[in-house]
Amino acid sequence: MKSEKKNQFNLIELAGDYSEILISLRRVGLSDYESKAYIALVAQGHGTAEEVARIGGIPRTSSYKTLESLRSKGFIRMNESRPALFYPVSPAELKKTITEAIGKAFDILENLHGVLSEKGMPQLVYTIMGKDKILAKIGEMLDGATARFFLSTPSMAPIRTLHSQRFREAVNRGVEVIIVAEPFVKVPDCTRVHRRSDLIATDVISDGRTALIASPDYSICGYSDNPFLVGHLEVFMLSPLHEAHPPEARS
Amino acid sequence: MKSEKKNQFNLIELAGDYSEILISLRRVGLSDYESKAYIALVAQGHGTAEEVARIGGIPRTSSYKTLESLRSKGFIRMNESRPALFYPVSPAELKKTITEAIGKAFDILENLHGVLSEKGMPQLVYTIMGKDKILAKIGEMLDGATARFFLSTPSMAPIRTLHSQRFREAVNRGVEVIIVAEPFVKVPDCTRVHRRSDLIATDVISDGRTALIASPDYSICGYSDNPFLVGHLEVFMLSPLHEAHPPEARS
DNA sequence: ACTTATGTCGCTTTGTTAGCTACAAGATTA
DNA sequence: TAATCTTGTAGCTAACAAAGCGACATAAGT
Structure with missing residues (x-):
């Protein structure tokens, strides 16, 4: 196992980063359950709803709605077998699409900066x-x-x-x-x-x-x-x- | 007024983009009131709570809590005069900090990819x-x-x-x-x-x-x-x- | 036929947000 | 100085979302 791969895998940092990752996923619109489910799927590679629930620490019967919501938000894909199998969209891919969408919104806002400024224009x-x-x-x-x-x-x-x-x-x-x-x-x-x-x-x-x-x-x-x-x-x-x-x- | 500045200012696009911006700001953790208040401040450059409420279309008495929340989230700054004056953190600056934080979380997740994979490892x-x-x-x-x-x-x-x-x-x-x-x-x-x-x-x-x-x-x-x-x-x-x-x- | 696994539904509780009224304090005006 | 207006806070209700769970139906396995 190459050393950089060993450095990548760091469960210690994970414990420290886990709540930070939850906060960030909350920030991009996921609930706590959705965040935990997504993290579990990323770590596991793929899994059933029962596995996602167990790894992610969420109730099994809640995991179905949680996973459906994640799917509709574009974070995961599912294979409609029985049991259904779920796959994460890669974090790299999500990083790209989400930061681009957010960046675009802020770019639009940047163009708006001061447009209604009161400098000589009292009306609004x-x-x-x-x-x-x-x-x-x-x-x-x-x-x-x-x-x-x-x-x-x-x-x-x-x-x-x-x-x-x-x-x-x-x-x-x-x-x-x-x-x-x-x-x-x-x-x-x-x-x-x-x-x-x-x-x-x-x-x-x-x-x-x-x-x-x-x-x-x-x-x-x-x-x-x-x-x-x-x-x-x-x-x-x-x-x-x-x-x-x-x-x-x-x- | 240079043509590119004229192109930048486009209230028509604003009407079309407005709900899209609201959705994106919702995505980075703002409520509807907070999003509207922030957009109003960006457009206005700075303003009082009453002005922000009027431009942003939110109730005046709700604007104080909304602005305080925006301030604590780092979206705006305030000058504690009377009336208090509020200033937006520039969208470019927010874009940088928010996309960096989100990007970092996804980078950590990317390193986590498959770590708990079942390949030969049934335990979790x-x-x-x-x-x-x-x-x-x-x-x-x-x-x-x-x-x-x-x-x-x-x-x-x-x-x-x-x-x-x-x-x-x-x-x-x-x-x-x-x-x-x-x-x-x-x-x-x-x-x-x-x-x-x-x-x-x-x-x-x-x-x-x-x-x-x-x-x-x-x-x-x-x-x-x-x-x-x-x-x-x-x-x-x-x-x-x-x-x-x-x-x-x-x- | 029975048992287990999977999945859905509906309920309660909690927390957040929207939206507002009432009211106090400060500033301005008459 | 008193009245009025502006600013700001507090608290309330309603609606909605999320957390969490139990009950139960259906499919699959034994």
């Missing part, structure tokens, strides 16, 4: 949750529009159903209503329509003063009346429209 | 928890020793208190009792004592057939009667004793 982005509230806010923004209203959404029906009257009134009072919708989707009254097939979120801008961005299912949105933010967003959203093929002129 | 390591059970097992191992008993521990008193009679009886029936203890620590009857000051875990080997390794506080241990494992451990534990300065001969 408000989180609104709940489809009813979000659709109501869109209605308020439409009613409040005096010059220009922009809407881009992959899910037009809820807005059209609820606010078709408001769209008509806005067009009638001279608001330039610009809508970006998916092909063949019925739209409410408006000044211009653009058709795109790659819409992913609902975006609303009213008079370049207020803006709202909602998830596709309207479950959550960010709303802002921050002039810098809204102005920036308006440029971002409207620039591509000037470069696209001419829109359908309406009303 | 059993986890025993609870000081009483562990001390009782040590007593059983001592009573069962016929030729050689090895004990190394940074915490001798509990074993001496409970098992001094057993040590005497073992020595009297001809068992070679080898003890490794810290300097100046009183030891029970034995054949040889070695003094070391770097002991970290309690290690017991009986006749080269059974072995036990316990955490320093006796809260958890691994016990094995696997001949390969115990034999390997015995070599590991006893080799350094042959190279050390001569032990105190006893009895």
